[in-house]
Amino acid sequence: MNTEHCAITMDLGGTTIKLGLVQDGRLLAATQLEAQSAQGLAGRLPAVQQAIGRLLKEQHLTTGQLVGVGVSIPGIVDSVKKKVLSIDKKYADAPDLDFPAWARETWGLPIILENDARAALVGEWQYGAAQGLADVALMTLGTGVGTSAVIEGKLLRGKHFQAGCLGGHFTINVHGAACNCGNVGCVEVESSTWSIGEKVKANPLYASSQLRDEPKIDFAALFRCAEQGDDLARQLRDECLDVWAACAVNLIHAYDPEVLLLSGGIMGSGAYIVPYLQAKIDALAWTPWGRVEVRPAASLDHAALLGAGYLVTHPN
Template identity: 35%
Template sequence: MKAITIDFGGTNIKIALFHDGVITKKENIPAYSENGLAPRLYDTEKTLRNMLAGEDLHNYSGIGIAMPGIVDPINKKVLALYGKYEDSKQMDLSTWCHNTFDLPMVMEMDSKLALLGELNYGCAKGYQDAAMLIFGTGIGTAVSIGGKLLSSRNYVAGALSSHIIINMNGRKCTCPNTGCLEASACGWALEGLIREHPDFNNSGLAAEEQLTFKTLSKWCDRNDRTALDVLQHCVISWRAGILNMIHAYDPAIVILSGGIMNFKGMYDMLTEGLQEQVWDCIGTVDIKQAMEPEDSVLYGLYHLVAETYNN
């Protein structure tokens, strides 16, 4: 079975061709997602045509599209996203796929697809009840129960767990609330966290041009007090997020993914002693790192196309 997969990410658009569960070709193009989706469709089509290089499109079963927001997969509509591809809410991508490639399309939210990818091709094979957290610029979450993605009337269930409030006196979020997990610790919140530290002016971080997790890691290695305090704050926040997901959704496995997991020692910092904070009746919860952190969304898309159109 062959499938075309397109992951419209905030920074990059990842495009891959699949054959029987294996990526045969993959390209990345810049997203410029703040300018909307419509201006990127031409380059997406051009890149795909080059990748297909004269292959007969009718050998492909369908196209899978991932969006960085809440998606209605039944009506193939983007329902909510912030600051990225805002115009996609008004677009009919199903018709674009049909008119451009004469192929049917499936669409889903990126974090849910990452979980599908890990469940079917990655670290969570054989698990049914799973929760996933993807730590990056923001924090993506997804949940599956009984082997199926958790779904609800607005397709929000399990997908907005980064907006569970963990600090009533916390920082302002990009959503209407304060003290959400994401507002407390993630890529976009990091610069504010560092600058607000009372010892910031005496920190090596004050001379850095960009305040990212990479620079934070560098100054943690040098035992910089501000850096170590901010790291500890982030780790405590993320552990609270993992515990919230365990107590809310009762998963047998929690999958951790995203750029933060490259931070030296992060897996151990997030998991050591965590089991002792879980209610007894839940028992042991496996916590694993994503096997395909770069491509799990694409694998999830392939799975969805195969499940929907391979008959």
């Protein structure tokens, strides 16, 4: 087997840690762990190491055949110093971790670190639904709302590594609720998995809603109940879609993309998310040149792993 460009990759999500061995956009092997992100990341690293060890063994690979380790993580990430600068809720200890030392001591390999929405966009840009585009924005709808952008052929990072990745914290409701991040009326506080439970329970329709019978109130439950005709679920689903539409329009107005990619766990829950957002963008965005196409990511599950793998050998 040609092992050129083989990399260990990990996508440290709020709910699930995905691990993979990646080679030039191909996922050779993958596995996943529960994230337990509320308990921090340091305590989870031994399990990550063991799982990676099993993957390497299965693939008959040794660390000497690998180019490095690529890590995708939520939050603001210094990709030069390979440090997490700030992270909202999940993995609270991540800013204290020395990722390069960990990778060196564990596998004798270099490591790259990137924000998860940026890693996913890189994966799609190099290998997926955004191949050949020089101007593309991504919105990932999951536990939170992540964003990223490529402008004129360059991945947008900014002076303090926070350009492009904070679209989930655009204010889209100046009269809205306080967000975890300190801002008001952010996309995330108005519509994300972590805020939806409270919204459901605070609504007067809750008493008669079938959402009362759901063991867990997340978007999957919300979309399912809405399709079954539940009034509260329909109302909140449409509110969420309108918040995402406002986020999408702001991304378009901010970054001038040709295509808006949609990614994240919620994309599996509603086939009409893409047409709904496309119609809203067609109606609302100011793009005299034409129409921004809304496109689902090619790989909802592994784009961040593929992107992290690419960044190991193309850090800039």
